[in-house]
Amino acid sequence: MPADPSVSIFDPVHVGVDEFGHPVRVPLIYRNLLIGGEPGGGKSTLLNLIVAHAALSLDCRLCLLDGKQVELGQWKSCADVFVGPDIMHALATLRRMQIVMDNRYAYLEVAGRRKTQRDDVFSPILVAIDEIAYFSATVGDKKTREDFAGLLRDLVARGRAVGIIVVAATQRPSSDIIPTSLRDLFAWRCAFRCTTNVSSDIVLGHGWADRGWSSNTISPTNPGVGLLIAEGGIPQLIKAAYLDDAACARIAIHAARMRADRKERAA
Numbered sequence: 312m313p314a315d316p317s318v319s320i321f322d323p324v325h326v327g328v329d330e331f332g333h334p335v336r337v338p339l340i341y342r343n344l345l346i347g348g349e350p351g352g353g354k355s356t357l358l359n360l361i362v363a364h365a366a367l368s369l370d371c372r373l374c375l376l377d378g379k380q381v382e383l384g385q386w387k388s389c390a391d392v393f394v395g396p397d398i399m400h401a402l403a404t405l406r407r408m409q410i411v412m413d414n415r416y417a418y419l420e421v422a423g424r425r426k427t428q429r430d431d432v433f434s435p436i437l438v439a440i441d442e443i444a445y446f447s448a449t450v451g452d453k454k455t456r457e458d459f460a461g462l463l464r465d466l467v468a469r470g471r472a473v474g475i476i477v478v479a480a481t482q483r484p485s486s487d488i489i490p491t492s493l494r495d496l497f498a499w500r501c502a503f504r505c506t507t508n509v510s511s512d513i514v515l516g517h518g519w520a521d522r523g524w525s526s527n528t529i530s531p532t533n534p535g536v537g538l539l540i541a542e543g544g545i546p547q548l549i550k551a552a553y554l555d556d557a558a559c560a561r562i563a564i565h566a567a568r569m570r571a572d573r574k575e576r577a578a
């Protein structure tokens with residue numbers, strides 16, 4: 312019995328609760344999200360929540376890049392593309408995404424529209440990356456890393472209107488990995504515990520630590536707590552909802568089954 316899709320990528324994603332216990336939901340369509348923080352802070356937890364929502368949204372396609380393979384590996388069966396620790400595959404994938412993006416803009420131009428909408432002829436695509444620094448600063452040579460950083464920047468800068476949503480995580484919130492010009496392209500930013508005020512500011516935006524908002528003040532014994540900021544807003548303390556491995560696996564199986572059923576019905 313095929314399950315009906317119950318969520319859409321056009322719906323806000325439930326990411327956790329605020330300090331008053333109220334649910335926090337993040338609209339991701341037409342936006343991107345940057346996640347930073349020290350190892351163990353909760354980045355993958357948030358990334359997995361978003362990928363789970365996207366996987367259950369039959370109106371969204373998934374493109375996953377994970378140098379460690381295990382952070383997003385459970386969603387492989389739901390993804391159009393899964394890139395492991397292979398910089399050439401990562402580059403080829405982002406180049407393809409760039410072509411898709413250009414073609415979508417060409418379509419919108421002909422259609423006389425400025426952005427994609429629900430039930431459009433093409434589906435939104437979630438591009439989830441864990442971890443940016445692996446591809447932009449660790450593997451490959453200088454040229455391939457620069458190519459990766461350039462392609463990522465272009466997708467983040469231009470993908471929003473055509474439904475390409477980039478959610479990227481890094482445990483190295485430093486200015487070489489996230490230059491201000493890239494950070495400012497992300498409408499949503501979430502800083503889990505950072506080791507310094509400077510690295511917290513690199514994720515949230517310059518000056519927030521001086522105004523009392525630094526993820527350096529988050530206790531290392533409280534993983535999943537982070538500061539979330541939206542374009543033009545002020546940081547908000549959140550505790551991310553937690554999906555353990557078993558829950559992710561169950562959701563991934565269900566989502567993959569729904570996707571396979573839909574494909575069968577369409578054939």
Ligand SMILES: Nc1ncnc2c1ncn2[C@@H]1O[C@H](COP(=O)(O)OP(=O)(O)OP(=O)(O)O)[C@@H](O)[C@H]1O
Pocket residue numbers: 348349350351352353354355356357482503534535536550551552553
């Ligand atoms: N919201 C949460 N509630 C409870 N525990 C959490 C939460 N978020 C994270 N944790 C705990 O913290 C651990 C580390 O979280 P997570 O893997 O998301 O961190 P990370 O920042 O991605 O680390 P790394 O950079 O090493 O990948 C989890 O395995 C879990 O035990």
